[in-house]
Amino acid sequence: MNIDTPLLIVGGGPGAVAAAEIASGYSVPCLMVGHVAGIGPDPEFPVPLAAEAVAALVPHGVLDVLRPYLAVVDPPTLSPRVFEEVLKQHSIADMNVTVYDGLEVVEREVSEAGVNAVLTDGRTRWSLSADALIDTTDFPENLSEAVLRAAAEVLAVLSRPGRA
Amino acid sequence: MPTPPSEEQVLAWFDDLSNWGRWGSEDRLGTLNHLTPAKRVSAAQLVQEGLSVSCSWDIRTGQQPGATVESQRYMLSTGLGLSDEGRRNWMGRAGGAQEFIGMVFHGLDVTHLDSLAHLFWDGKMYNGAPASLVSDRQGALQHDVLAVSDGVVTRGVLLDIARLRGVDVLDANDQVYPEDLEAAEAAAGVRLEPGDVLLMRTGEGGARRSEGKKYNPNKPRSGYQAACLPWLHERGISMIGSDVAQDCSPAGYRTVTMPIHMVGIVAMGLWLIDNCQLENLAATCERLGRWEFQFALAPIRFQGVTGSPTNPLAVF
Numbered sequence: 001m002n003i004d005t006p007l008l009i010v011g012g013g014p015g016a017v018a019a020a021e022i023a024s025g026y027s028v029p030c031l032m033v034g035h036v037a038g039i040g041p042d043p044e045f046p047v048p049l050a051a052e053a054v055a056a057l058v059p060h061g062v063l064d065v066l067r068p069y070l071a072v073v074d075p076p077t078l079s080p081r082v083f084e085e086v087l088k089q090h091s092i093a094d095m096n097v098t099v100y101d102g103l104e105v106v107e108r109e110v111s112e113a114g115v116n117a118v119l120t121d122g123r124t125r126w127s128l129s130a131d132a133l134i135d136t137t138d139f140p141e142n143l144s145e146a147v148l149r150a151a152a153e154v155l156a157v158l159s160r161p162g163r164a
Numbered sequence: 165m166p167t168p169p170s171e172e173q174v175l176a177w178f179d180d181l182s183n184w185g186r187w188g189s190e191d192r193l194g195t196l197n198h199l200t201p202a203k204r205v206s207a208a209q210l211v212q213e214g215l216s217v218s219c220s221w222d223i224r225t226g227q228q229p230g231a232t233v234e235s236q237r238y239m240l241s242t243g244l245g246l247s248d249e250g251r252r253n254w255m256g257r258a259g260g261a262q263e264f265i266g267m268v269f270h271g272l273d274v275t276h277l278d279s280l281a282h283l284f285w286d287g288k289m290y291n292g293a294p295a296s297l298v299s300d301r302q303g304a305l306q307h308d309v310l311a312v313s314d315g316v317v318t319r320g321v322l323l324d325i326a327r328l329r330g331v332d333v334l335d336a337n338d339q340v341y342p343e344d345l346e347a348a349e350a351a352a353g354v355r356l357e358p359g360d361v362l363l364m365r366t367g368e369g370g371a372r373r374s375e376g377k378k379y380n381p382n383k384p385r386s387g388y389q390a391a392c393l394p395w396l397h398e399r400g401i402s403m404i405g406s407d408v409a410q411d412c413s414p415a416g417y418r419t420v421t422m423p424i425h426m427v428g429i430v431a432m433g434l435w436l437i438d439n440c441q442l443e444n445l446a447a448t449c450e451r452l453g454r455w456e457f458q459f460a461l462a463p464i465r466f467q468g469v470t471g472s473p474t475n476p477l478a479v480f
Contacts, residue, residue: 098413
């Protein structure tokens with residue numbers, strides 16, 4: 001079985017789930033692999049979202065998903081762990097997002113044409129091709145900055161010539 | 165293994181298998197139109213042992229296996245502190261408990277029914293209703309779960325594909341094709357007919373049960389291959405359920421990642437029960453030597469909601 005997806009998202013943190021949900025808001029199907037929550041320095045401590053981050057989330061309905069879980073409504077305040085666990089649960093039920101945990105992307109080859117790789121759970125291997133890759137490994141640890149980086153990366157994917 | 169249909173073929177099924185207009189422009193029942201009063205009467209004859217089996221998982225108010233977010237439960241009043249000094253007075257013999265519950269039931273954990281407002285394709289719901297009829301303020305103004313407020317009572321059939329293969333759980337790459345459904349029919353000595361509810365077992369529920377909180381549903385998994393869609397259409401199945409969220413994953417399609425959900429709900433008006441617990445039902449079918457039963461499902465009568473947690477029952 002081969003997996004062909006417009007967008008592959010790898011890496012943990014709130015930026016990964018933000019990217020998945022923002023991409024979904026643009027109707028871009030994506031595959032999020034190996035997301036792990038709570039990897040920042042202080043994932044449990046509620047922090048306010050900056051106005052720019054809120055502005056990046058509102059058009060895609062992402063802030064509505066978070067609303068029942070906010071510690072403070074205005075400015076929207078929540079911990080990075082709550083942010084990513086709530087959005088991840090939403091991603092699992094999102095028809096545009098496929099979430100695979102406990103799997104790894106290996107043999108990754110990235111080129112202008114896209115990404116070719118292998119997805120494996122240690123027993124089975126799936127050939128994986130994607131038009132674009134977002135790797136959140138070097139995303140900022142600050143929640144608002146991670147959201148803004150995710151939004152910028154999704155916009156960069158959307159602006160690629162010949163995107164699906 | 166059969167050859168999977170191409171993505172172009174699957175996309176063509178949005179038109180070829182469409183039930184839009186088939187039961188009128190105002191239709192809200194979709195494939196439940198196949199379910200007739202005579203079918204309900206016939207299904208009642210299958211109750212012979214007086215035995216009822218749940219096809220649902222418990223909904224934990226702590227964290228579900230595989231879920232990242234707990235259902236919210238706030239106790240509004242409890243039995244704590246009733247013996248405290250001053251708490252009871254001469255009239256204080258009565259007490260009670262209440263709670264607030266909040267949850268997201270769509271996903272891969274809670275056993276739930278998808279209403280026909282759950283999914284959109286090209287901005288449309290089943291029967292051409294615009295997706296904009298589902299709004300923040302009012303929820304689903306069309307195709308909410310109230311379409312089945314009188315419940316679903318019909319014949320249910322369990323097709324146990326894991327049993328057919330002789331395995332505990334199907335491998336992720338072992339997708340279920342119409343040929344498998346027909347082989348399971350033959351093994352069970354039944355044939356699916358219009359108005360029936362089809363429950364298909366992959367064995368994933370056994371893994372969920374044995375692995376407990378360590379269970380990970382977010383992985384490649386077996387399920388109905390898209391090739392089953394014409395078969396379900398031709399047989400006039402009113403509702404399907406399985407111990408996964410119906411679709412195999414990866415489905416192998418770039419734009420339609422969950423074709424059973426998308427083509428089924430939007431084009432066919434097919435009702436889906438995701439994440440059934442079929443282990444007890446499979447054991448009962450095995451013990452009784454029959455894989456057909458009376459099926460009963462009554463969703464919560466939520467106004468404007470895109471589905472409902474549910475506890476489907478198989479009655480023998």
